[in-house]
Amino acid sequence: MAATSESGILFVLSGPSGAGKGTVCKALMESLPDMCLSISVTTRPPRPGEQHGVNYFFKTKAQFEAMIANDDLLEWAVVFDHYYGTPREFVETKLREGHDVLLEIDIQGAMQVKQRHPNGVFIFLIPPSATELEARILGRGTESEASFRQRFGAARHELQQMQHYDYVVVNDVVAAACARIQAIITAEHCSVSRNLHLLTEW
Amino acid sequence: MAATSESGILFVLSGPSGAGKGTVCKALMESLPDMCLSISVTTRPPRPGEQHGVNYFFKTKAQFEAMIANDDLLEWAVVFDHYYGTPREFVETKLREGHDVLLEIDIQGAMQVKQRHPNGVFIFLIPPSATELEARILGRGTESEASFRQRFGAARHELQQMQHYDYVVVNDVVAAACARIQAIITAEHCSVSRNLHLLTEW
Numbered sequence: 001m002a003a004t005s006e007s008g009i010l011f012v013l014s015g016p017s018g019a020g021k022g023t024v025c026k027a028l029m030e031s032l033p034d035m036c037l038s039i040s041v042t043t044r045p046p047r048p049g050e051q052h053g054v055n056y057f058f059k060t061k062a063q064f065e066a067m068i069a070n071d072d073l074l075e076w077a078v079v080f081d082h083y084y085g086t087p088r089e090f091v092e093t094k095l096r097e098g099h100d101v102l103l104e105i106d107i108q109g110a111m112q113v114k115q116r117h118p119n120g121v122f123i124f125l126i127p128p129s130a131t132e133l134e135a136r137i138l139g140r141g142t143e144s145e146a147s148f149r150q151r152f153g154a155a156r157h158e159l160q161q162m163q164h165y166d167y168v169v170v171n172d173v174v175a176a177a178c179a180r181i182q183a184i185i186t187a188e189h190c191s192v193s194r195n196l197h198l199l200t201e202w
Numbered sequence: 203m204a205a206t207s208e209s210g211i212l213f214v215l216s217g218p219s220g221a222g223k224g225t226v227c228k229a230l231m232e233s234l235p236d237m238c239l240s241i242s243v244t245t246r247p248p249r250p251g252e253q254h255g256v257n258y259f260f261k262t263k264a265q266f267e268a269m270i271a272n273d274d275l276l277e278w279a280v281v282f283d284h285y286y287g288t289p290r291e292f293v294e295t296k297l298r299e300g301h302d303v304l305l306e307i308d309i310q311g312a313m314q315v316k317q318r319h320p321n322g323v324f325i326f327l328i329p330p331s332a333t334e335l336e337a338r339i340l341g342r343g344t345e346s347e348a349s350f351r352q353r354f355g356a357a358r359h360e361l362q363q364m365q366h367y368d369y370v371v372v373n374d375v376v377a378a379a380c381a382r383i384q385a386i387i388t389a390e391h392c393s394v395s396r397n398l399h400l401l402t403e404w
Contacts (some may be wrong), residue, residue: 124394144350164400167392180392187389190369192326199364 009188010091011035014110015125016155018137018142020171023195024125025104027178028087032185035092041067042095044082057087066123075105077113081151083110100185108162120187124165128172130156144198210238210301211390212293215383216312218357220339222373226327227306229380234387238303239295241268260287267348273373277307277314279309282352286311301385309363315367323390325369325383330374332358 002059013028015021029037036092037075043064050057059067064083067073074092076085086103094101103113110122162168167184171177187195215230217223231239243259245266254260266285269275278287288305296303305315312324324363329335336376339353366368369386373379390396 080403126400133251158390160401162394163398165394167389168394168397168400169392180388183385183388184392186382186385187369190325190371192367192387195370198328198364198370 008036008095008101009185009194011100011102011112011181011185011188012110012118012120012122013102013104013111013125014107014122014165016107016127016158017151018132018133018155019125019127020136020174021125022179023128023174024151024171024177025102025154027174028102028181030183031178032102034100034187035185036087036099036134038091038101038103040105041073041085041087042082044080046085060082074116075107075109077108079106079108079111080147086113107158111161111164119169121184123184124162124168125177126159126162126168128170131149159175210299210303211387211396212297212303212305212315212322213323213387213390214305214312214315214326214369214385215278215327216305216307216321217343218309218329219353219362220333220335220357221327221329222376222379223306223327224339225376226362226373226379226383230304230383231383233380233384234304236302237387238292238301239301240288240305242307243275243287244284246282246286253350261285276318277311279308279310279314281310282349288315298389309360311368313363319363323368323369323386325386326364326370327379328361328364328370328375338401350360358359 012026013021022120025037031033039053039055039057041064043059043061044056046052046056050056061083064076064085067085067087068076071086074088076083083105086105086109091103094112105113114121114122116147127136133155134152137148137155169180169184171176215227219384227239231237238324241255241259242258243261243266245263248254248258248260248308264283266287269287269289270278274290275286277286286308288307288311291307293303305313309352315322316324326362329338335357336354339350340356371379371382
């Protein structure tokens with residue numbers, strides 16, 4: 001097992017629906033070749049263009065419930081009648097091997113991960129304004145009216161969860177949001193609490 | 203008075219003698235046009251090339267002691283028989299106005315600043331190795347043998363103070379150390395505890 005000093009850092013990118021987590025996560029991964037991205041499991045049907053093993057692992061409800069029973073999930077939640085979860089083994093193996101891991105998950109999931117991995121770095125991505133949030137949810141074009149109302153109301157409520165996170169990043173421009181997150185990653189690697197091994201190396 | 207959310211952040215760059223604080227600070231200021239650099243007061247004689255009001259404010263012992271008596275110093279210390287201190291008003295005015303302020307000070311001073319400004323960001327700069335530290339102190343060429351031994355011994359002891367800081371930055375290459383510190387500055391501006399005003403703006 002790797003020494004604590006050599007363990008990777010778990011970064012959790014989360015935030016309200018419509019903040020642009022998926023877009024920012026994709027851009028971030030393109031600029032971070034050493035970051036390991038965790039792929040979530042879900043029982044919701046694929047949206048147009050989504051691929052199994054790339055965007056999600058798509059599972060049946062029975063398969064998902066078996067994973068819950070086996071403690072194979074780091075976190076899981078029911079959102080809009082579908083299960084979402086994070087396979088545990090991939091994340092914990094990569095961290096032990098010293099790799100950084102990025103999770104892009106919803107707020108319920110992030111709070112569960114925080115219980116198991118309190119040393120993780122929790123980043124809350126928010127849209128620049130309520131008006132912009134509304135436009136983004138509508139612009140996605142995949143939502144019914146009822147679904148939109150549910151998402152928008154939930155998003156405003158979810159914003160209050162910011163206080164449980166370490167960092168808040170305003171997603172005004174994707175490249176700027178990515179640059180801030182990259183700075184957070186660099187800074188966290190410099191935190192004294194993650195570098196106490198230096199005290200014994202002198 | 204500016205709201206808390208608009209206050210600047212106090213960054214304290216410190217570390218053992220020979221870590222390269224001065225060089226890194228100078229390079230950092232060249233790339234951070236909005237950062238306000240605090241200039242220290244000292245009673246030690248200027249080294250060749252040092253200018254009053256640029257590197258330090260050079261004062262007599264009597265002048266310095268009057269500043270102590272008037273509580274005009276944010277921190278002060280005696281190092282190698284000379285007084286060093288940080289004028290308080292400049293720092294606190296700039297912070298109130300919403301500007302970030304950078305202090306480049308020794309460890310004794312940093313720990314005093316931490317008592318008055320616990321929300322400051324304390325960055326510990328270290329040389330990449332003990333061997334490199336020795337070479338740097340000798341290479342400065344301004345030290346007597348006795349002064350060298352005193353500095354080198356103190357530096358190894360001072361390294362243990364790292365645990366009282368927020369970040370540790372290895373000064374292997376000046377540009378790389380500066381990039382890490384710039385990332386820390388960006389990350390701190392994204393910290394949730396410095397952005398709680400966002401909760402009420404939605």
